Amino acid sequence: MSIEEFISSITASANNQPGHLLQYLYEIQYQYAHISQQAIKLLAEKLSLTESHIHGVIGFYSFLHDSPRGAYDVLISDSITDHMLGSRSLLDALCKKLGVVPGVPREDGRVTVDTTSCTGLCDQGPAMLVNGWAVTRLDENRIDNIAELIESATAVDQWPNEFFRVEDNIQRRDILLSDESNDGEALRSLIDQGEDAMLEQIESSGLRGRGGAGFNTGMKWRFCKQTEADQRYVVCNADEGEPGTFKDRILLNAYADKVFEGMTVCAGVIGATKGCLYLRGEYRYLRAPLEQILQQRREAGLLGNTILGQGGFDFDIEIHMGAGAYICGEESSLIESLEGKRGIPRKRPPFPVTHGYQNRPTVVNNVETFMAAALIAVHGADWFSSVGTEQSSGTKLISISGDCEKPGIYEYPFGVSIQDILKDCAAKDTQAVQIAGAAGFTIPPAEFERCIAFEDVSTGGSFMVFKQDRDLLDMVKNFAHFFVHESCGFCTPCRVGSSLMKDLVDKVHSGHAGQYDLDEMQNIGQLMRSTSHCGLGTTAPNPVLDTLEKFPQIYEKHLKHSSYEPAFDLDAALQDARDITGRDDAGAHLGTKS
Amino acid sequence: MNGSNTFKLDGKDIPFEDGDTIMDAALRAGEYIPHLCHNPEFSPHGSCRVCVVNANGRQISACTQPAVQNMEIDNSSDEIMDQRRSLLQMLFVEGNHVCPGCEKSGACQLQAVAYYANMLSPHFTHFFPQRSVDASHADIAIDFNRCILCELCVRASRDVDHKNVFAIDGRGINSHLVINSPSGKLGDSSFAASDKAAHVCPVGAILPKHTAYDRPIGERLYDKQPISVVGDVAAHDQDEDR
Ligand SMILES: Cc1cc2nc3c(=O)[nH]c(=O)nc-3n(C[C@H](O)[C@H](O)[C@H](O)COP(=O)(O)O)c2cc1C
Numbered sequence: 067m068s069i070e071e072f073i074s075s076i077t078a079s080a081n082n083q084p085g086h087l088l089q090y091l092y093e094i095q096y097q098y099a100h101i102s103q104q105a106i107k108l109l110a111e112k113l114s115l116t117e118s119h120i121h122g123v124i125g126f127y128s129f130l131h132d133s134p135r136g137a138y139d140v141l142i143s144d145s146i147t148d149h150m151l152g153s154r155s156l157l158d159a160l161c162k163k164l165g166v167v168p169g170v171p172r173e174d175g176r177v178t179v180d181t182t183s184c185t186g187l188c189d190q191g192p193a194m195l196v197n198g199w200a201v202t203r204l205d206e207n208r209i210d211n212i213a214e215l216i217e218s219a220t221a222v223d224q225w226p227n228e229f230f231r232v233e234d235n236i237q238r239r240d241i242l243l244s245d246e247s248n249d250g251e252a253l254r255s256l257i258d259q260g261e262d263a264m265l266e267q268i269e270s271s272g273l274r275g276r277g278g279a280g281f282n283t284g285m286k287w288r289f290c291k292q293t294e295a296d297q298r299y300v301v302c303n304a305d306e307g308e309p310g311t312f313k314d315r316i317l318l319n320a321y322a323d324k325v326f327e328g329m330t331v332c333a334g335v336i337g338a339t340k341g342c343l344y345l346r347g348e349y350r351y352l353r354a355p356l357e358q359i360l361q362q363r364r365e366a367g368l369l370g371n372t373i374l375g376q377g378g379f380d381f382d383i384e385i386h387m388g389a390g391a392y393i394c395g396e397e398s399s400l401i402e403s404l405e406g407k408r409g410i411p412r413k414r415p416p417f418p419v420t421h422g423y424q425n426r427p428t429v430v431n432n433v434e435t436f437m438a439a440a441l442i443a444v445h446g447a448d449w450f451s452s453v454g455t456e457q458s459s460g461t462k463l464i465s466i467s468g469d470c471e472k473p474g475i476y477e478y479p480f481g482v483s484i485q486d487i488l489k490d491c492a493a494k495d496t497q498a499v500q501i502a503g504a505a506g507f508t509i510p511p512a513e514f515e516r517c518i519a520f521e522d523v524s525t526g527g528s529f530m531v532f533k534q535d536r537d538l539l540d541m542v543k544n545f546a547h548f549f550v551h552e553s554c555g556f557c558t559p560c561r562v563g564s565s566l567m568k569d570l571v572d573k574v575h576s577g578h579a580g581q582y583d584l585d586e587m588q589n590i591g592q593l594m595r596s597t598s599h600c601g602l603g604t605t606a607p608n609p610v611l612d613t614l615e616k617f618p619q620i621y622e623k624h625l626k627h628s629s630y631e632p633a634f635d636l637d638a639a640l641q642d643a644r645d646i647t648g649r650d651d652a653g654a655h656l657g658t659k660s
Numbered sequence: 661m662n663g664s665n666t667f668k669l670d671g672k673d674i675p676f677e678d679g680d681t682i683m684d685a686a687l688r689a690g691e692y693i694p695h696l697c698h699n700p701e702f703s704p705h706g707s708c709r710v711c712v713v714n715a716n717g718r719q720i721s722a723c724t725q726p727a728v729q730n731m732e733i734d735n736s737s738d739e740i741m742d743q744r745r746s747l748l749q750m751l752f753v754e755g756n757h758v759c760p761g762c763e764k765s766g767a768c769q770l771q772a773v774a775y776y777a778n779m780l781s782p783h784f785t786h787f788f789p790q791r792s793v794d795a796s797h798a799d800i801a802i803d804f805n806r807c808i809l810c811e812l813c814v815r816a817s818r819d820v821d822h823k824n825v826f827a828i829d830g831r832g833i834n835s836h837l838v839i840n841s842p843s844g845k846l847g848d849s850s851f852a853a854s855d856k857a858a859h860v861c862p863v864g865a866i867l868p869k870h871t872a873y874d875r876p877i878g879e880r881l882y883d884k885q886p887i888s889v890v891g892d893v894a895a896h897d898q899d900e901d902r
């Protein structure tokens with residue numbers, strides 16, 4: 067098929083909608099290993115968009131490229147927990163075997179090896195993506211095999227199945243994960259009770275959003291329902307980009323029917339006919355099975371027109387793929403991305419509940435929130451609110467990774483203590499727990515009695531364990547780099563501040579910083595926290611500010627004992643000269659490091 | 661509804677109308693809130709954050725925040741001025757701003773707001789990014805070293821000129837302005853000196869050719885009066901004295 071034909075076929079299937087641009091680009095990227103100038107030109111003509119607009123969208127998403135990647139595009143997960151499992155030395159080994167440097171396609175066009183933000187496989191890492199497909203449990207052996215498969219040009223679909231095995235790894239079940247209700251039960255309950263009664267159930271259950279912010283779900287649905295509009299939308303946020311979070315992956319793999327059913331209940335309640343699942347690009351392997359489940363639901367009368375024979379109950383769900391952008395988990399960026407644009411967060415107000423997708427009232431909820439809503443529809447509000455705490459009803463799925471014997475998924479009633487979780491996952495000699503991901507909280511042992519709840523330690527589900535002999539500054543450094551990579555670049559404090567912060571953390575880490583630099587980190591962090599445009603920038607300094615306060619010793623041991631150290635490092639400035647001359651002996655270094 | 665809605669800006673009553681942002685109402689009342697990406701002719705953007713104020717205990721951007729009855733706004737405390745200064749310093753070190761060598765010096769809003777905020781040094785480590793100058797167009801030059809990503813040219817070209825000459829590419833610290841033309845050069849685009857987009861840049865990134873030093877340095881808009889008195893440079897575009 068020529069590229070003209072390919073583009074015609076993908077655009078025709080979605081009626082040449084400019085709003086589907088990102089979806090078209092995603093297809094082209096994986097078909098041709100990049101999006102060529104010719105493809106951009108064709109798309110621009112077909113969709114009546116400018117070429118620079120299309121370039122701008124490609125430039126925003128990590129998985130899209132306007133210059134060729136290798137035929138095998140290998141991305142090694144760069145999450146701190148992958149580092150702790152040895153991902154960096156595996157990356158070096160793979161690069162060495164294949165004769166490439168990270169990020170640069172090999173001259174013969176065969177392969178590119180690079181890093182990528184957390185792939186959501188932290189409990190079975192180190193992990194990587196090859197042409198978008200997830201590979202788990204990397205070790206030296208597997209890396210050797212992969213290098214051979216690439217050298218022998220073996221198609222990815224011919225690689226051993228074992229490489230692509232992703233386990234659910236459920237370690238503890240509570241009311242959600244032990245559910246045995248039948249498909250369609252929540253919808254029958256909705257039809258029996260009526261929309262208003264159902265909305266009251268959701269409200270009185272006390273259900274709050276599981277994506278991190280914890281907004282009251284019933285209230286969100288009511289605001290949306292109350293807004294006058296010709297169309298409303300239901301959007302399921304499956305971007306799951308917070309490093310260390312992987313519970314939505316399990317729900318979409320093993321409980322997708324329940325998630326879709328929750329979306330359908332929401333649609334019935336608010337009066338929406340269209341829904342969207344925004345699936346992060348890293349979960350490409352889940353797309354086909356999810357499409358299949360949607361099709362089965364249509365055939366069973368649980369989706370589509372006249373759901374369960376109810377005239378006027380029409381609702382269908384489309385899957386949209388993300389393409390490597392953490393910011394697209396933020397609900398207004400997600401909506402921009404659904405509309406095919408760069409994922410820049412919108413101004414608020416207005417909020418998505420009144421002005422969301424296509425400027426229409428839109429409910430955006432997390433995967434776990436929709437699943438909980440479906441089960442509340444089946445079992446009732448009291449069943450749900452009898453579990454958990456007063457302000458945080460129900461249970462929470464926790465994704466545990468890092469230094470423990472039993473990583474995986476744990477479902478707990480809200481109110482469980484960190485201590486108890488650590489005991490269950492068999493973590494020993496714990497120095498710290500990072501809860502709620504890179505943007506979250508660093509918890510020292512003195513606070514292990516604290517609880518997982520909206521009123522205490524609130525989390526979307528990430529729970530990373532660090533034992534005593536880890537250098538926590540490695541974690542701080544990893545997160546600082548993550549935020550530079552993931553800042554959307556829209557506002558000054560986050561765009562520039564995250565880079566300044568990263569440089570300072572690197573300076574501390576390499577033993578070149580003094581007290582002045584720590585004060586500077588504090589100031590930049592406070593500025594980002596209070597003046598950034600969206601939640602990414604306001605939370606990005608958390609790991610630095612938290613550890614400065616609670617773990618001063620991790621900085622102390624790296625500091626030079628002078629109050630001021632210049633930013634300019636003479637020895638580092640000679641690196642280019644060393645690279646050119648191939649020298650790295652003592653004589654090629656200046657004695658700036660004491 | 662009625663004209664009696666007011667909020668307090670540094671203790672002063674400011675009347676506002678429904679739909680006003682804090683910035684709209686303040687500017688109408690002749691009160692200055694520093695800003696760079698805001699221009700009252702365009703819909704608010706909210707990216708530079710220099711208009712940060714404290715409203716009822718929380719930092720918000722005045723150009724995007726709707727005015728609310730009786731809200732109390734701090735537009736001048738040391739805390740707010742310190743934050744604005746830091747944001748300006750970030751903009752300075754992110755690009756290459758060599759004021760003494762810049763044609764726009766004295767009529768540049770970034771420079772003028774920096775004076776207003778008492779910025780005496782760039783403070784942070786310079787990024788010294790590698791950026792280019794595009795002199796391919798007959799009447800207008802564009803120096804990317806000075807672009808602060810306010811997107812006013814993007815908005816003007818899209819919403820007023822209906823030409824979409826400009827766009828943003830890249831992400832995060834790699835975000836950059838690009839030009840929509842086959843070569844990526846301004847000279848190859850449909851841009852014209854009469855376009856609205858040629859007259860909105862708050863800094864010295866988009867500059868008319870041939871007339872740079874018609875008005876000598878020392879006699880320019882902000883050489884005579886501070887920005888808090890004379891306002892945006894774009895509003896003086898047709899003036900003799902800019
Ligand atoms: C930077 C950033 C990233 C986010 N990522 C996610 C995400 O991956 N998944 C998610 O459900 N919510 C994420 N959120 C929260 C969403 O903006 C939104 O609050 C949530 O999807 C609402 O659903 P809920 O009420 O069911 O939690 C993110 C927020 C921010 C600021």
Ligand code: SF4
Nearest residue numbers: 554556557560600603
């Ligand atoms: S804080 Fe600003 S730069 Fe950072 S992601 Fe949000 S909008 Fe983008």
Ligand code: SF4
Nearest residue numbers: 807808810811813861
């Ligand atoms: S060129 Fe000028 S108007 Fe355009 S984005 Fe840059 S600073 Fe703003």
Ligand code: FES
Nearest residue numbers: 695708709711723
């Ligand atoms: S003027 Fe308000 S954010 Fe730029």
